Amino acid sequence: MRYIVNDVAAVPNGGGVYSILEDFYLDVLKNDHENEWFFILAGKFFPESDNVKIIVREDLKKGKIKKLLFELFNGRNYINRLNPDVYISLQNIITYGVKASKQIVYLHQPIPFQNEKNFSFFKKREAKLAIYQKIIGHFIKKSLHDIKPTIIVQTDWMKEAAAKQCNIKKENIIVRHPEVNIGNEKKAYHGNGKHFFYPASGFLYKNHDIIGKAISILNKNGIDDFKIDFTLAADQLNIKSKNINYIGHQSRKYIMKKYESDVLIFPSYIESFGLPLIEAAVSGDIILAADTIFARELLKNYNNAYFFKYNDADSLSELMKKIINHEIKADGTRLSINDNGERLLKTIMNITTEKKDVE
Structure with a gap:
């Protein structure tokens, strides 16, 4: 199968967005030697192999409008020429007009979906966030509603918010949180409160x-x-x-x-x-x-x-x-979690293959 992954938004030192891409890419490089993978990125940030390649589209990082136009209009022709069987967007929005038989969006940007804060266009510190919340967020929600891809989110609250605000069925949304480091070698908290x-x-x-x-x-x-x-x-x-x-x-x-x-x-x-x-x-x-x-x-x-x-x-x-003042102290217990999360590659393989549980 041929997988096309779009994540031009992620760049080194870009925080969690880049970490998601890096972990996923290196997992593919190490563990999938059968399928073809093409990553559309802003630069050649990682090594390649015979079946894992990077397509550089640095131009799409030069402005949010150009990137948005790519997702809404001209991106379809570019991606369809790559003949994808599976199209994956790691950047919240799904590209219109892609002819892949399976389309997946990793939805990890909560700003348009949360209700804690209504950002203002008229406050300097909030203006960019307001644009993302109210303008970019509108197009994210519309694309998910119109195309109805399989959506991967990290929490139940994101699933509920996406289903309601995009007017899509919950059956289209999968909750898989990132893997958590819970090695038993760590000591429990024993600080002095200072x-x-x-x-x-x-x-x-x-x-x-x-x-x-x-x-x-x-x-x-x-x-x-x-x-x-x-x-x-x-x-x-x-x-x-x-x-x-x-x-x-x-x-x-x-x-x-x-x-x-x-x-x-x-x-x-x-x-x-x-x-x-x-x-x-x-x-x-x-x-x-x-x-x-x-x-x-x-x-x-x-x-x-x-x-x-x-x-x-x-x-x-x-x-x-x-x-x-030591009026609050740790009680010595740790959170016990039955679900330690899942690698993104494993989630995607389980979605796109007939196998029920891919290692």
Whole structure:
């Protein structure tokens, strides 16, 4: 079979979007030597093989309008010339007019589907997000409604939202969350309550500002014997405090180690999945999370999670104070998960072949 994968949106240092592509591509390269694969990407980011090739379309990264026109109008001719049996979009929207017998969309962008925040075109920090939420999001939903591909999402809440907002049958939507690192060699949380951390990019909805406000409240009340690590460079945020360490991007191994000693603060109010929540919970860590539909879904069976309204700095500062003063302690239990997630390649193979369970 010939598989065509479209993901020109993903580029190195592009955060989770690129991680999804990288994991999937390298899995294909290593484990599928029978089928033909063509990846339409913005650059030759990975090695190729006899059956796995990259087609570079860097031009589609030069503007959102050009990329959108490709998906709506002229992309069909380009893709159909490749004679796909299976067409896969890893970038949320499905291309109109593709003649593949099977079409799949990996829907992992929650901004158009969430109800936590209505972004404004008239606020400088929100304008780009408003465009994605209200304009790009409209075309994403319309394409899924019109073409009705098989849709892969990471959470039940995304399945419910997509089915309702795209007016499509739930039977067309498959829930498969990413694999979670739950190695038994890790120690459970044994921190002293003085160290917190937040592994996240600098997008507005990651909501670092609320942590900055909570720090100010604690400082005003004479509490300053604590540290918070952000996985960003100091010039990526306009938050200055002696309580914050900007440690930059870190490896997954480093982050997993942090769950043993540092309390996770997770104020993000828009996520498709929120992997750090699960990683921290299987490590027995204390978690302070914004009270959102995705956090409630992921942490519904976990004892050491405490929730605050995402824009309520007083509530967050009060929880932090209780941890610093040892009024909140981890109870030593970890989240037990029966479903450790699934590789994207395995999910796609199970969709496109007659085999019930592909390794």
